[in-house]
Structures are given as C-alpha cells and as structure tokens.
Amino acid sequence: MIKTAITVSLVAQAKGGPFVYWDGLDAAATSAARLGFDAIEIFAPSAASIDRPALHTLLKKHGLVVAAFGTGGGWLVHKWHLTHADPEIRRQAREFIRAIIDLGGEFKAPAIIGSMQGKAEGDVTREQALTWLAEALEDLGAHAKQHGVPLLYEALNRYETNLLNRQLDAAKFFETLQTDNVKLLCDLFHMNIEEISNAETLRACGRHVGHVHFADSNRRAIGFGHTEAAPVIAALQSLGFAGYLSGEILPLPDPEAAAAQTIKVIRQHLPR
Numbered sequence: 001m002i003k004t005a006i007t008v009s010l011v012a013q014a015k016g017g018p019f020v021y022w023d024g025l026d027a028a029a030t031s032a033a034r035l036g037f038d039a040i041e042i043f044a045p046s047a048a049s050i051d052r053p054a055l056h057t058l059l060k061k062h063g064l065v066v067a068a069f070g071t072g073g074g075w076l077v078h079k080w081h082l083t084h085a086d087p088e089i090r091r092q093a094r095e096f097i098r099a100i101i102d103l104g105g106e107f108k109a110p111a112i113i114g115s116m117q118g119k120a121e122g123d124v125t126r127e128q129a130l131t132w133l134a135e136a137l138e139d140l141g142a143h144a145k146q147h148g149v150p151l152l153y154e155a156l157n158r159y160e161t162n163l164l165n166r167q168l169d170a171a172k173f174f175e176t177l178q179t180d181n182v183k184l185l186c187d188l189f190h191m192n193i194e195e196i197s198n199a200e201t202l203r204a205c206g207r208h209v210g211h212v213h214f215a216d217s218n219r220r221a222i223g224f225g226h227t228e229a230a231p232v233i234a235a236l237q238s239l240g241f242a243g244y245l246s247g248e249i250l251p252l253p254d255p256e257a258a259a260a261q262t263i264k265v266i267r268q269h270l271p272r
C-alpha cells in the first residue's frame with residue numbers, strides 16, 4: 001500500500017525552500033492529520049533539536065507517524081557535507097547524519113541524504129568524491145540497518161550536485177556497495193530535469209525505490225505544473241511500492257492549499 005506524507009521544516013535557514021509547513025510540529029501535525037495524511041516528513045536543524053517524548057505524544061494524538069527525517073540541516077546550518085575536501089568536516093557531516101539515523105530509528109523512520117552528499121569541487125575530483133560517498137553510504141547504511149530502517153539517498157539535479165543526477169546511476173552505484181540497505185529517494189522535481197521518463201525510470205529502478213518526493217515540474221504541489229501523476233503512480237504500483245509519496249514542495253499559494261492539493265491528487269489515483 002502506498003502511503004502519504006507531507007513535509008515540515010524546522011530550519012530557519014531553509015526559508016524559501018520546498019517545504020510545506022513552517023510553523024512548528026504541532027501546527028503541521030494538526031493540519032496534516034485533518035487533511036488525511038498518514039505521516040509527516042521532518043526537516044530539523046539537528047537530531048538534538050527534536051523533543052522526542054513530545055513528538056511521540058504529538059504523533060499519537062493525531063494518529064500520524066514520521067515518514068522520514070531530512071539531514072540537510074547539516075549543510076544549511078554548518079556547511080558540512082560528506083564529500084568535503086576537509087576530513088574533519090566530512091567526519092562531522094557523517095556524525096550529524098548518524099545522530100539523525102538514531103533519532104529516526106526511535107520513530108521507525110529513515111534518514112535522507114540529499115544536500116549532505118555535497119559535490120566535487122576545488123581539488124576534489126568527482127572520482128574522489130564518489131569514493132567518499134560510497135564509504136559514507138556503506139557505514140551509514142549499515143548503521144540504519146540496526147534500526148530496521150533503510151537509508152535514503154536522493155539523486156539531485158545537476159544544479160545541486162555533480163555526483164549522481166540520475167536515478168538509475170544511483171541505483172547502479174548502490175549495487176557496488178556491500179550493504180543492501182541504501183534505497184533511492186526519487187524526487188519528481190529532480191527527475192523532471194534529469195530523466196527521459198519518470199515512469200520508465202521508476203520501473204527500471206525497481207526494488208531500489210524507497211521513497212518519493214511527490215512534486216510537480218515547477219516544484220509546486222502535484223497538478224500545479226506539467227507532470228503527469230497517473231503514470232508515476234501506475235509505475236509505483238507495478239513495483240509493489242509500499243513507501244511514501246511525500247509532498248516536498250513549495251508552500252504555494254499557501255501551506256494548507258499546497259497540502260490539500262497534494263492529498264487531493266493522490267486520492268484521485270489511489271482511492272481509500
């Protein structure tokens with residue numbers, strides 16, 4: 001069964017970014033539950049910033065779970081990433097993500113490596129950066145496995161990284177790892193820039209698909225751009241995908257309307 005989620009950012013530095021709710025976890029959970037989402041996806045400044053007992057209570061109150069925790073706060077707040085030239089910064093990036101994996105484990109939710117993958121720049125060649133990325137995914141993927149959750153890796157478009165921009169390239173990269181616990185986060189916004197066909201790409205990635213950022217071509221809610229939802233959902237169903245369609249989108253025209261549009265389109269294709 002495909003599940004539904006919507007994003008909330010607790011990171012002030014992410015302002016202007018593709019997250020729906022911005023006014024704290026309480027307000028986000030109240031709105032998400034009222035609209036009928038299964039889960040919230042949380043973008044937090046750090047693992048330590050989350051009040052775990054309060055979050056458990058909030059989720060229980062609203063009948064929600066956490067779909068995933070983003071780790072990009074490590075980049076936005078500290079400018080750390082996994083492929084930085086400085087080994088101390090690479091170490092801090094890895095420990096920042098490890099702490100979020102442990103936080104997620106407590107909620108049975110995976111962590112996402114998006115902007116924390118970094119990019120090859122300066123003296124760091126792409127080959128070197130990919131070697132460091134593989135080492136980090138190996139370590140953190142195995143760490144996530146101890147919690148019984150995958151580690152989600154997001155292939156970003158060419159304007160955000162020069163490492164792996166296409167989903168199938170990332171899936172093939174995973175196959176070179178010892179761990180089988182790294183899964184793809186397929187963000188339709190990035191795919192719209194890099195792939196020939198969203199649906200064909202998802203089918204080709206098969207068992208590697210772990211999570212979907214359900215965004216339209218312009219990063220607004222699905223249906224507010226020119227991406228077709230039906231073939232994407234049909235492809236995911238043909239894979240037996242049982243993860244989340246998560247609305248990681250701009251809060252336009254306002255958070256409530258963007259969230260409502262997301263769930264409306266999902267329910268058109270996946271009636272309860």
Ligand code: LER
Pocket residue numbers: 072114115154156160187213248
């Ligand atoms: C994060 O999920 C994402 O899609 C990135 O574009 C953020 O930099």
Ligand code: MN
Pocket residue numbers: 114154187213248
């Ligand atoms: Mn994304």
